[in-house]
Amino acid sequence: MWSFFSRDSSKDFPYDIGEQVPGFESHSIWTLHKAKRKGTQEEVSVFVYDIRGGSEGKCEIAKAALKRLKTLRHPSILQYLDSLETEKTLYVATEAVEPLGITFEQLATDIPQKALYLSWGVFQITRALSFLNNDGNLRHNNVCAWSVFVNSSGEWKLGSLEYVSPVDGNPMPPHKVPPALEVYDPPEKNDTNKLKASTKCSVDMWGLGCLIWESFNGPLKLRSNLKDIDNIPKSLQSLYCELVGASPSNRPNPADVITRCRKPGGFFKNDLVDTLLFLEEIQIKDKAEKNRFFSGLTLHLDHFPDNICKHKILPQLINAYEYGDAGSAVLAPMFKLGKLLDEAEYQKRIVPCVVKLFASTDRVTRSRLLQQLDLFIAHLQPQVVNEQIFPQVAHGFLDTNATIREQTVKSIIHLAPKLNYNNLNVEVLRHFARLQARDDQGGIRTNTTVCLGKIAPHLHPQVRQRVLVSAFIRAMRDPFPPARVAGVLALAATQQYFLLSEVANRVLPSLCSLTVDPEKTVRDPAFKTIRGFLGKLEKVSEDPSLRETMEADVHTATPSIGNAAATWAGWAVTAVTAKFYRSQSDSSRPRPPLTGRNLSKPASLEQPSSSSLSTTTSSVTSMTSLEHESNDTSASASDYGNNDWDNENWGEMDVSKHSYKFIPLKNFLLNKYQFHFIYLLFFFVFWLDITGPK
CATH class of the missing domain: 3.30.200.20 (Phosphorylase Kinase; domain 1)
Incomplete structure (x- = not known):
């Protein structure tokens, strides 16, 4: 008990x-x-x-x-x-x-970043003193580096409240027990005449001056060291001299310090302080202000201290998107700061947000997610990608907005290594087949071919063998010149996946037809590729034992590195792996007939920007729900059939083994002009018959 x-x-x-x-x-x-x-x-x-x-x-x-x-x-x-x-x-x-007193050595050595960080810290302590002196009618009486504490977010907090007293009490500064704190006592403590001129904030403003000196010089050893102002920024020197002046009545109020230093050119007027103050007041900002703020934030983040970015700004960005109306503008800075997190933190804080974002029906959000996919795809687990991300991404293949369709195609480059068999070899190829054959945007058809060449190593060997040649030959018959170029380059870049018999019987005949293409930009790579394939066949003809080496990658899931058979196509590999076609705004023009040749000037293949993928139409507009095409969506990987390459009407007919499309009856009906012409022709013949010589 x-x-x-x-x-x-x-x-x-x-x-x-x-x-x-x-x-x-x-x-x-x-x-x-x-x-x-x-x-x-x-x-x-x-x-x-x-x-x-x-x-x-x-x-x-x-x-x-x-x-x-x-x-x-x-x-x-x-x-x-x-x-x-x-x-x-x-x-x-x-x-x-x-304690700030033992963290001086840990401050960043980079001068601009250090100055930004110190300005935010001194601002916070000045704000705390204004609260005590003006709102609480209290004096702190112990402001120095040892009464200031720094948390994980890099924020300075005022503590050590042992000597706090009312402003209407005894103006004499209290006696401090640790002897080391006496160096921070103001000069009027030992001068009765000066003590009578003290104000409610004069003692704390002296302490603020000591804190500023220590922030730029380290711990204060002697009071006389306060005269050395060489390391204090020029924008702060005049105010500092007032703070540590001998006359207590001339020391400014902390509220006035904030007002003066927040003016243009002041010590507290910089991007870091502006950013953090905006985030503190974000709940009272309107949507337009938030969009402007987040749109410009990404450019400033490189100059901010990492601990503030990671522990202060990033949580605010996540909250602003999840619980506010910050919109998609917050995504760029949020993903940029996500790089500062370790893997466990990223999985806990960013991945759930990413999954939620992909479920958004806002087109602007979807567009920005697809553009910035490379910033976070490495952190997504394959299960999350296949079960939660890809089903949402796949909607973009059917979107009525051409920009979303094109960005969805390009996103497969990053997703392919993490997709399972069904999503990559069935679903993706089903959409690719439809886009390549039926999309009215030449740029999208071109980039679908380029993307297929890029993801070829990730395809299942049997699917790859059945699909690639048919798909690239289909592209070589496209009326859009860059699409034909993409087909030729993709054939050359993936040549190690083709059987030699297929090269001789299907690839070369199709390439030969492009040697008389109206566009020289198509003819040149066609000749180059033909020479490469012929050289490959000739080597095997001279030495049949090389066949096995040439076809080593056809049936393997992991292609060999440094295969000698691929050396001649290095130029094509570089072209396909590095470049997407930068689409023009051709949505206003109807797609030309697929059975003819489009003789328009070819567009070049350009390197896309890492921050913004190319678009095919005007800028994306925000909508509350996705609109999907109601056209045929039954195309599958089998659309790339073995006989597809010699089908002249592939734009009108699906040549899958198991399903066919009938050409609409209206294609056989006469229009009114044709009908009038035939009617007049018959009338003229009838008139000749009745008026001619008997």
């Missing part, structure tokens, strides 16, 4: 107290320890005061600090979590922090 009353009550404290943070105890009556919350393992900090080892005065100061910390709530004041008082010890748990 007695053991119950004598048990250690600290066991009820819901935190596991860890190692002590060295160096802080010489500037405070507390010792600071790293700690974790029991159960969740969330990192926190615990301030510990030894009641038995201290005097009664120190104990009163410690309890006063705890009382103030509980009651003062402000974004720039240290966040209180919990506390426990026992007979021996006083425990105070706060957010996880480190």
